[in-house]
Amino acid sequence: MSGSENDPGRLTYAGGYDAVLRQMEGRRDPFTFQDDEALPPGDCDLKSLRSEIVGALPVALKKSKSTFGYKCRELNEEFYGRPRLCYLNGLLIANLRRRDQPPQCAPLFRRIWAEEHAFMLSQLDARWLVSSVTTFADHGATEAQRRVGHALTVLFSTMKLYETERLFSGHAPDEPFPWRRKTSNALPLQMDPYAVTGGGLDVNMLGRLWDDAAGDEVIAPLAHHLLRALNADGRNVFRRLRLMREARQEGRAAPAPGVDFERDPQFDRHAVPVPGALAKAPPSWGVVATVKAPLDQIARFAAWHRELGAERVTLYLDAPETAQTGWLAGRDWLQVIPCDEAHWTRLGRRPKMHQLRQAANVQDAYDHAGTAWLAHVDVDEFLLPAGPLSDVLAAAPGEAALVHLHPVEMLAEPAPSDTRRFKTTARMAGQHKRVLQRLYPTFGEHLRGGYVSHLEGKVIARTGLAGVSPGIHFLNWKGKPATNRVIPQGSYVGHAHAPDFDSFMAHLPYRMHHGSYRKRENTDFRLADVIDFLQQQEGPGALAGFFEEVCTATPRLVADLDKSGMLVTREMPFDALVAKHFGGPPPEGA
Template sequence: MKRASPTYPGGFPAILEQMERRRDPLVFGPGEALPPLGVDLQPLKANRVDGRAPEVADSRSSYARKFKELAGDFHTLPELLRLHGLLIANLRRRNQPAHCAALFQRLWAEESDYLLARLDARWMVSAITTFGDHGATETQRRLGQSLTVLFSMMKLYETERLYSGHKPDQAFDVGKKSAKRLPMEMDAYALAGGGLDVNLLGRLWQDASADPVIAPLAHHLLDLLIHDPGGIFRRLRLMRAQREKQLAAEGLSKRRAPADQPEVAAPVPLPVKTDPATIRWGTVTLTNAPLPRIAHFAAHHLSLGAARVTVFLDTPDPQTADFLSQNPDVQVITCDTDWWAGQKKPRMKAHQMRQAWVATQCYNATDLDWLAHIDVDEFLLPDAPLADLLAAAPPDQAALLIPPVEMLAGSTPEMFKTTPRMAGHDKTTLPEVYPTFGTHLRGGFVSHLEGKLIARTGIPGLRMGLHTLSHDGAPVGNRLRVNDILLGHAHAPDWDTFRQHLDFRLTRGSYRKADREAFKLRDVLDFLIETEGETGLRAFFDEVCAATPALMERLRARGMLIERPLNLDAAVAQHFGPLPERAP
């Protein structure tokens, strides 16, 4: 059987020849070079690009031409963005400078939040493509190549759509399906029940989670993709809804979309305030902690300028409610039987579900501008007045993700440890800091690494989770991880607290294990309980959680130790007065 002529004359030899012509290396003129691998990045963030490119004004080298082109693109923007573009331009070609890939890796390892907040989507896609060619790990290369194929094919078919007369957010009419076959005898995507889109996106998301350097970029791009109102995934979702209605009208289907295939939330206008003097923020918490701990939590956030601290008492305690209610900026809700009887749902068995429920009710009813859903052992630690930082938040971001730091037990003043990544190290640092247990701890923490969110209020259909937000059933993707607000987590402030909560955390709380493969924290603690009992648990606590001189020195030497005095007793005295004598 005679084969049709190839789409590209000359076939793949011609394709490869054309492709390789685009990869000739950039030539540097006299005195021209990329910055060294160890360049200080902070001045590059502070200095601004001069679009006239005076640095290479008289040069005619190919490097200078690219430098001038990027200077025009990034005029008045931070020089770090131009450096990022220069690295990509070199890495797309053969024979780039020897340290070029390592410097690109360093930028994303140390400054991912900064880059994600300032690069447009086109440059982010270029970065993910560069990871595909020059990734330092197999995960980076595989994910970079997979996402490159995805975005490249999107560019091709969305360009073709421009000539179809259809708008990017205009779904095709499902009643006008052509009888023509798909290329290469492929079956068509099943609009009513197909999972190709979910499987494709879900696997890419999971792959990204395996590598801490590429994860922020890949997750951000995928979030942008599923929230874009004008793309193939959104159009197929709209067409799925059309098809479901069509089948229901015909009596052929009454099924609902599977739980793992939620409808994509439509974008909503974000309420934005940029004047710090008018911004009112607050916190919401469900707790059964003793009064002193709740008072410490509330007083700390009142001292930071919270307009309201909302406390849901999971276990009714009149003395706690009366004491906290002395301050008019503290709202106390006692979640007793009568209160739950007045809710739309009965009291949930799992405390995590109760936490999400009450936080969402608070969000829907609040008159604040921003609301943080945090626990009573978590303390916001902003670098500046929080209202100022919230006023400066990008207007297209619905929430700020606040990274956690973990308090060292017994530290006075309070000391907090960071993850290696926050200090610019990789996970190989963990066994250096925690010699016995480091290889089995996520980030060296015994508590969560996900952080918590402070969200803009006034968004209809928004639901607050423990570490997440959803809008009309879909994850909220436009959230920005920040570095100028930390979440000080007093997860194990002393041995007694750690031991008292251990059984609950192992069975119903944060130490539960989500997967069966890796030997994680739950396995470590189970092994110690079984083989060494209290002695083993105490050895674990002393190495990982306690503010011992040895641990603090190892952390300090690696830039992983932060001192943030909380002055909690003084704050309680200021905002509430003396605690009742019966309070321990």
């Protein structure tokens, strides 16, 4: 935060929250009563008030100079000819919005909704139902009543603010917005935009409200009635977002204009200059990887990206084998570069660290790229665009130097399947990090984002930019990561980091000492500490339990991820794609 929060000239509410509170409190002065004025007693007969109809006011109330008398006249006019119980409910709400009120006021209000909720729901319009449920925020008898009342107060008050602003936009309340954003400005307070196609913020918010209300028999009928009404009303942001999402999924929106980008809030801070000619280039793209893996895994990687539309797949074989090189060779779309002595002589020297060899190879690929864009990923990573990747890249702003993809982590499937499921982080779904403790009850609080692999994502860089050096997770310029990046919503890089338990265990020693699991600093109890503890204290079976809870597509985890908006599913028929692009599977053991 900057010093602007203390600069009166830059505040929305001059005087800060002291002034806000003074204004709020000024509206809450208690009602004044004349000697003969009072609310009904707390034990009054509610059933008789159902049949009693509001008629003319008594003469005394018509002439009353009290603020209570004024409110009675106002409500009498509104409820004239309707049941007196509705009038009484309104009068109680008006009193309860003040700082002080007669002692029977709150208990009588709660009695109405405990004993006569069915009648009230049949008689009151939505405006008075909202007023009633929000009154529970300050005057509920239980913690659940107060919590639900506060939550619905925020929901309905926020809806009233933004729907009022919408009146000035020219859009009808039931009209979904077009897919193309008219601005890429960042959201306030560094918030991430809601992911329209895959986000779970809306259902998680409304579902939580429904569940909380269900725990209290007094507020549940009223709260559930209003949430059902909201679901049935087509004139709100939830319905508009649903229509946008459906149009996108059904292909009714043009692919390129429909790309929904999140713009880096630091976009202009360290931006690589993008020449106009590069910004207008056709969106051809390629992918590069430094690989050291069995040939069948390499073939799946190459075939997947060729099927997506890659014009070139470049593979740097970190430990070249004649059998692999020979089987892969001979395809114009596939460039195979053995990282042998001649290769490293050409580039200068062979770095000892694998990460530095990756960096040297991707720089070489970038310098000789024959496509407008170049994606740098690992052999266990797969681009997962929401639509044709060329359309996504074509829609990127001309001043963007790179498209950044958030990572999703592949779950191990209990049985062989072409359907692959990935999990997102809590943040990507608009969830609070405490959801991780529900998803992964034993280990969630020790995992960054709920992952065992990286959270940084991968880059598709615009090629031809002067002075840049593509890295593993970033595009560097003048010694710092370039900030003129955009993130397409609904597109990811899928990381098959631990596709099965045997693979997880085979890579564990390297990852603990040299790779992504190693602990780089003295931080809290994290993944490396969890694995150390399980290995040393719990025995061999403990790691299998860890893998099942965190990394396996169990029915419970899949259902919970889906409910939380944190599940991504893709059809990935690897065997069929390898057969299509290579003519058949590679020889076993290569």
